[in-house]
Amino acid sequence: MRFKAQIHNIHTFTKLTASLNSLGPLAWLKLSDEQVCFTIIPEQGTQVWAVLSIDTIFDTYAVQSAANNVINLEVPLGPLNRALKSALNATSAQIRLTKKDNIPLLALTIATTSSNNAYSAFPTSGSRDDDTMFDAQSGGSRETVITQEVPVRVLAPDTVSGLHEPQTREPDVHIILPPLMQLKSISDRFTKLALAGARTSSGAAATRTRLDMAANMHGCLRMSIKTDAMSISSVWTDLANPELDPSQVANGDIGIAEHPSTRMKLLGSADGRSEEGWASVRIDGKDWAKVMSVGRLGGRVIACFCHEHALILYVYLPTDGGEDESVLTYYISSYSA
Structure with a gap:
């Protein structure tokens, strides 16, 4: 070879x-x-x-x-x-x-x-x-x-030969994320505050924190963390929900009409205040910080939320011609509540 x-x-x-x-x-x-x-x-x-x-x-x-x-x-x-x-x-x-x-x-x-x-x-x-x-x-x-x-x-x-990408159901919400390094900065701060609060209240050092990530089909993204000692969140609005490509969805236009994200788009609102229409996952704070390091590569990132099941990130790397030809796919499992 x-x-x-x-x-x-x-x-x-x-x-x-x-x-x-x-x-x-x-x-x-x-x-x-x-x-x-x-x-x-x-x-x-x-x-x-x-x-x-x-x-x-x-x-x-x-x-x-x-x-x-x-x-x-x-x-x-x-x-x-x-x-x-x-x-x-x-x-x-x-x-x-x-x-x-x-x-x-x-x-x-x-x-x-x-x-x-x-x-x-x-x-x-x-x-x-x-x-x-x-x-x-x-x-x-x-x-x-x-x-x-x-x-x-x-x-x-x-x-x-037996290694294959994880099989996931169709996402409930897909959204283009803000710059990953911005998300990493905020999630790191949330994690540190949660760890410090847990240490103060229990007297013992906590090792894990769970971040709640949620999004809707109206351009809203929410990151939050809740412990016995604190509850904080940050919300982004006016983000983009990319349109589905009929050629990439089973049954084309009919498949899009029946897609979970289409049904979710009928719920919620663009101001993020309504609790309807959100898909959420619970992920490990330290693991999320490691994933966010891919932000140094630039490119756009589409997050697909399978409610209470998984978060899939598609990181499209920019090329000299301005086309997205390379993609990094991250599969992040959701923890149960």
Whole structure:
């Protein structure tokens, strides 16, 4: 098998692996001719199924294998992210699948160029070669090439054949979220206040908090937290509820007319005061904060609420052409009351 690619968007790749690493240490990486997929399925917490167009991250790209040109790898996200960070200021970066001592590796080869400013920072005393002295005085530059190696595990097709995205019912509410970093800031503050209040009232340190997230089909989103000591909430209005695409819904226009979100749109109001028409879920505050780290990638986020069952986030990554071609899907289960 063979995989080799030139990385053209190192910043997006680095932010993506950092965000995924917050949810789990290992990812299933699926490389194919059509796309690149990252999947995280932790024992507890949020699942992530990321489907990326090849040109979101890579420039030249080649993958070959006996299994229909598909390669499945188990990748440690921490080491991969640290390797990518070292390439943030690189003039070029290439990644390939290789082996050393019969251990499969993702080898990241990074080329950097140092200007004469770097050389002039050398101490004036001590030994250094004539070439370095010449480069500094003539205003030249020098290229440095380093290779970072990340051990991986090659997965047989049978090993991953049974892995599939979670099955969920049709959402009751779908809404475009405000900027995720804004949501993260507020949810972090809510969580800290709840933990502090629980510690004060019980005398023992609490470890978990539950956030109540709710939305309606009139552009309203509500985040709240309630404990024995406090109850706080924040409400957003004038958000967008995207229209359903008949081609993506079973039975087309008839399916849309019978869709749960269509029925929910007949309930509630745009000011958020009515208690009708809201779909809600209860999620773990710390887990939610980890999910929100994907906000550093930008792009629009559509949240789908399956009332008291699950929250699904679709994070669409912007491309150079302005089209949403890559999507990260987060499956967050709701806790019972």
